[in-house]
Amino acid sequence: xxxxxxxxxxxxxxxxxxxxxxxxxxxxxxxxxxxxxxxxxxxxxxxxxxxxxxxxxxxxxxxxxxxxxxxxxxxxxxxxxxxxxxxxxxxxxxxxxxxxxxxxxxxxxxxxxxxxxxxxxxxxxxxxxxxxxxxxxxxxxxxxxxxxxxxxxxxxxxxxxxxxxxxxxxxxxxxxxxxxxxxxxxxxxxxxxxxxxxxxxxxxxxxxxxxxxxxxxxxxxxxxxxxxxxxxxxxxxxxxxxxxxxxxxxxxxxxxxxxxxxxxxxxxxxxxxxxxxxxxxxxxxxxxxxxxxxxxxxxxxxxxxxxxxxxxxxxxxxxxx
Amino acid sequence: xxxxxxxxxxxxxxxxxxxxxxxxxxxxxxxxxxxxxxxxxxxxxxxxxxxxxxxxxxxxxxxxxxxxxxxxxxxxxxxxxxxxxxxxxxxxxxxxxxxxxxxxxxxxxxxxxxxxxxxxxxxxxxxxxxxxxxxxxxxxxxxxxxxxxxxxxxxxxxxxxxxxxxxxxxxxxxxxxxxxxxxxxxxxxxxxxxxxxxxxxxxxxxxxxxxxxxxxxxxxxxxxxxxxxxxxxxxxxxxxxxxxxxxxxxxxxxxxxxxxxxxxxxxxxxxxxxxxxxxxxxxxxxxxxxxxxxxxxxxxxxxxxxxxxxxxxxxxxxxxxxxxxxxxx
Numbered sequence: 001x002x003x004x005x006x007x008x009x010x011x012x013x014x015x016x017x018x019x020x021x022x023x024x025x026x027x028x029x030x031x032x033x034x035x036x037x038x039x040x041x042x043x044x045x046x047x048x049x050x051x052x053x054x055x056x057x058x059x060x061x062x063x064x065x066x067x068x069x070x071x072x073x074x075x076x077x078x079x080x081x082x083x084x085x086x087x088x089x090x091x092x093x094x095x096x097x098x099x100x101x102x103x104x105x106x107x108x109x110x111x112x113x114x115x116x117x118x119x120x121x122x123x124x125x126x127x128x129x130x131x132x133x134x135x136x137x138x139x140x141x142x143x144x145x146x147x148x149x150x151x152x153x154x155x156x157x158x159x160x161x162x163x164x165x166x167x168x169x170x171x172x173x174x175x176x177x178x179x180x181x182x183x184x185x186x187x188x189x190x191x192x193x194x195x196x197x198x199x200x201x202x203x204x205x206x207x208x209x210x211x212x213x214x215x216x217x218x219x220x221x222x223x224x225x226x227x228x229x230x231x232x233x234x235x236x237x238x239x240x241x242x243x244x245x246x247x248x249x250x251x252x253x254x255x256x257x258x259x260x261x262x263x264x265x266x267x268x269x270x271x272x273x274x275x276x277x278x279x280x281x282x283x284x285x286x287x288x289x290x291x292x293x294x295x296x297x298x299x300x301x302x303x304x305x306x307x308x309x310x311x312x313x314x315x316x317x318x319x320x321x
Numbered sequence: 322x323x324x325x326x327x328x329x330x331x332x333x334x335x336x337x338x339x340x341x342x343x344x345x346x347x348x349x350x351x352x353x354x355x356x357x358x359x360x361x362x363x364x365x366x367x368x369x370x371x372x373x374x375x376x377x378x379x380x381x382x383x384x385x386x387x388x389x390x391x392x393x394x395x396x397x398x399x400x401x402x403x404x405x406x407x408x409x410x411x412x413x414x415x416x417x418x419x420x421x422x423x424x425x426x427x428x429x430x431x432x433x434x435x436x437x438x439x440x441x442x443x444x445x446x447x448x449x450x451x452x453x454x455x456x457x458x459x460x461x462x463x464x465x466x467x468x469x470x471x472x473x474x475x476x477x478x479x480x481x482x483x484x485x486x487x488x489x490x491x492x493x494x495x496x497x498x499x500x501x502x503x504x505x506x507x508x509x510x511x512x513x514x515x516x517x518x519x520x521x522x523x524x525x526x527x528x529x530x531x532x533x534x535x536x537x538x539x540x541x542x543x544x545x546x547x548x549x550x551x552x553x554x555x556x557x558x559x560x561x562x563x564x565x566x567x568x569x570x571x572x573x574x575x576x577x578x579x580x581x582x583x584x585x586x587x588x589x590x591x592x593x594x595x596x597x598x599x600x601x602x603x604x605x606x607x608x609x610x611x612x613x614x615x616x617x618x619x620x621x622x623x624x625x626x627x628x629x630x631x632x633x634x635x636x637x638x639x640x641x642x643x644x645x646x647x648x649x650x
């Protein structure tokens with residue numbers, strides 16, 4: 001009994017630490033939450049105010065005159081980069097998973113799968129550096145100008161092609177980081193599908209592709225959705241890689257796909273030392289509010305994904321549909 | 322079975338013996354190393370990327386004459402320089418911006434000590450004959466002294482800017498679609514180099530880099546209405562027109578100086594130092610370093626200043642700096 005009690009206490013540290021982090025963020029950013037209100041999410045201007053003037057008092061709290069915090073451009077930047085990353089990563093991830101599960105076997109499958117999973121082991125700052133050194137000059141000088149001309153009919157793809165730092169570049173780097181998540185999870189689910197499904201489909205006259213696409217893959221839809229949510233959670237929180245390639249836009253929304261953006265996580269990193277210049281401390285607390293919003297979104301998405309994966313892995317799957 | 326147990330126990334005993342021996346050796350062996358470490362004073366300088374090239378030239382020269390002091394330099398931005406000097410992580414915080422009144426109120430033991438006089442260029446990535454393309458303004462994302470002096474110039478010269486945005490190490494830049502943020506002066510050079518039709522503010526100590534990148538340099542309109550480039554002559558003219566107003570705590574802006582030949586963006590390069598150092602030895606080491614830096618035969622000598630495009634402190638200002646340095650204990 002005593003052993004179980006100790007084990008329970010140790011195990012309890014993990015959810016307790018999650019609650020502690022959220023509680024700390026809420027408590028630390030409470031003055032900012034009071035000062036910023038709901039407009040924090042709708043307004044587009046991040047302004048520390050006049051740092052060299054004397055603080056004024058607003059609602060009982062000292063603020064630098066002119067200070068106003070709104071993060072709409074960060075929310076839009078985060079959502080757009082994540083959306084682009086998913087759009088790019090899903091086809092590649094699903095394709096890789098199908099290839100690994102269906103077209104390879106034995107040792108070849110093990111080796112190739114290891115390579116895909118190793119991609120997930122690369123630190124994100126390495127991706128950021130590669131993006132900064134290789135991808136940005138390549139995209140900015142060659143690919144984007146060509147794209148802007150060829151795709152000019154699509155509204156979001158026309159206009160000035162920028163310099164390589166921007167929304168699409170950040171999306172590309174993020175998609176490379178989340179492909180292994182989708183591919184590895186889906187590959188396991190495909191391999192776990194009973195052989196009898198494939199045999200039955202082929203027995204009905206389906207080609208190999210039709211058997212995979214119409215019979216085997218639909219059985220893994222729940223796992224695919226769960227893996228997508230996990231990838232979504234990773235892309236939302238990605239900081240260093242995005243910071244290095246996104247262009248660090250301030251206070252404006254992107255007007256086309258090549259425009260610089262900022263994401264919430266990257267913004268907190270890049271603005272922390274500036275926020276420390278605010279003697280009233282409101283700027284740092286507003287950064288903590290950004291972190292709190294990001295934390296809550298990530299927890300919800302990751303929690304949903306894991307709950308879905310766990311629940312549907314346990315429930316008996318009706319054959320194929 | 323008994324054999325396996327006793328051999329396992331022997332193995333465990335050998336391993337623990339090796340481990341204990343290793344720990345003892347590690348503790349005892351570098352006796353000379355620990356003595357060296359105890360003698361060596363370690364100082365950390367962090368902050369302004371505009372002062373960083375000069376500090377990197379100073380450190381080898383200083384260390385050759387003061388082998389007992391080891392100085393580490395970092396380029397992290399003036400904002401970080403100020404905050405790390407306040408928190409005590411860095412012994413010398415480099416900043417192009419002096420501390421604000423609220424900051425001085427909150428941290429009364431801090432000193433702002435000018436070490437040299439620098440200036441700033443406005444660089445652009447030239448197009449041919451001003452083509453019909455959008456201009457891409459590039460600003461600093463980190464808390465930057467370069468942002469401070471550039472926005473001071475804009476604020477002092479343009480009343481509408483002063484009313485809306487004012488100046489600071491961080492400001493809410495107006496929303497210009499396509500505007501980029503870069504980190505540090507090297508980041509500004511790189512972003513400007515790779516972005517066509519861009520315009521950026523870069524410290525004078527990066528002139529070699531901007532010339533190598535083929536960036537153009539803009540002549541700025543000074544208070545008298547003349548357009549001037551930052552040369553030794555124009556910077557000296559601005560120094561002569563403004564330095565006399567410097568108060569004892571040396572927190573003053575030299576921006577937008579009067580005079581037909583004055584360059585409008587010049588500033589003191591500050592060492593932000595806590596006058597209360599944690600130990601007497603450290604206080605002495607910091608005082609010696611700063612005295613060396615402002616000495617016209619050592620740190621403020623012509624070959625150091627010319628290498629980065631700075632101007633030496635006038636004697637009156639060096640005197641004020643010496644008085645502030647003497648307050649460090």
